[in-house]
Structure formats: structure tokens, C-alpha cells
Amino acid sequence: ETGVTQSPTHLIKTRGQQVTLRCSSQSGHNTVSWYQQALGQGPQFIFQYYREEENGRGNFPPRFSGLQFPNYSSELNVNALELDDSALYLCASSRTSGVHNEQFFGPGTRLTVL
């Protein structure tokens, strides 16, 4: 069983640019959630994808968007980057069926916006 992987590990962008982050879910998982973790804070829920559809969204503006592919991998896109978007972006996958649908987190992508 492979774990959740994310790419790239680190990324540096300038204000106003666009960025795409990628996540491969754990084998057997069909749900992917994305979180933003600012330095020294807990993760904040951005949105979740289930069967290629957005299935819940946190308090983030529309310039944060996502996709889920038929193999359940996912992308997070952020347009018009702002300095406050600098954070660790975490992807978590889970099974939605059954009782034990724990979220497994990837190692994250560290985004720095200059």
C-alpha cells in the first residue's frame, strides 16, 4: 500500500503568479482533501474532492481551485498569488465507505510567495 505523495516539495513564486500543486492519494482511497498550514498554526481546510467533484469547501476565495482525476489524484491551483499564501499545503486522502475513514496526510508542499 503506497502512501500519499505530493509534488513539488518546495516552490518559490512571486506575487501575482499562478501555481499548481499535485497529490497522489493512497491506494484504495477515493477522497482527497487539501489544507493550508501557515507557519506555527494548525492546518486549515481548503476543499475536498470525491469522485472528481468538489465535496465541501472551507473559507478560501475562488482563486483557490482544484481538480480530481479518474485515478483519484488531485491538483490544487492558486491564481493571483498573494504574500499570505506562503504556507505548507497538505493533501490528505481517505476512503469514504465504511466506518474507518481516517485521513492520511502527505508530507506537504512548502510554497513561498515573494
Next chain:
Amino acid sequence: QQQVKQSPQSLIVQKGGIPIINCAYENTAFDYFPWYQQFPGKGPALLIAIRPDVSEKKEGRFTISFNKSAKQFSLHIMDSQPGDSATYFCAASIVQGQNFVFGPGTRLSVLP
């Protein structure tokens, strides 16, 4: 009402001590309360979780105590070790495994 409060912000204990981390919530619709451990450069990893129908759950050296009426829950780490030094997050969700609301985290240092 969606917030989860967590204290203390940081904690230092000696090896063998029992650090206790406390969390509180307002939303009574929350029905799943996990604790995550995060090492530098890694994503959070689930330690232990509890539902509100039980008051205590133990897994190895980790224990969650849950007080439904007070809307509070806490993590106890028995016989703490230097390898337990990490940041700990409490969280809550309305549907198990969905849309977690995380606390701000507690940085634990266990001295040898």
C-alpha cells in the same frame, strides 16, 4: 463556533513525565475528535481518536479523556520519551474523516 481551542502553546517535560494537552470546542455537532502528531518537514499523522459516546480511550502510551458536557478533551502521554518531541494537534469533524477543524497546535519537547 467552528473553532477548536488548544493549550498550552508549548510544553517542556522531562523523560518519563506525563504531558497533558487540552482542547475545547463550541460546535456540539462535532462527533469525531482525533489527535495528530507532526514532526518537522512531515505531514500530520493520526495518533488516536475518540467519539463523544466514550469518556476515555487508550492506545499504548496515549490516552484521550473526553468531557462532553464541558465540550473539552485532552491528550495524555504516559512515560514520555525524547522521540515524542513533536507538535500535537487536536481536531474535530462533524462526519468522521471529513473536513477537520484543527487546533493551533502544541509544541512538545521531552528532555532526556
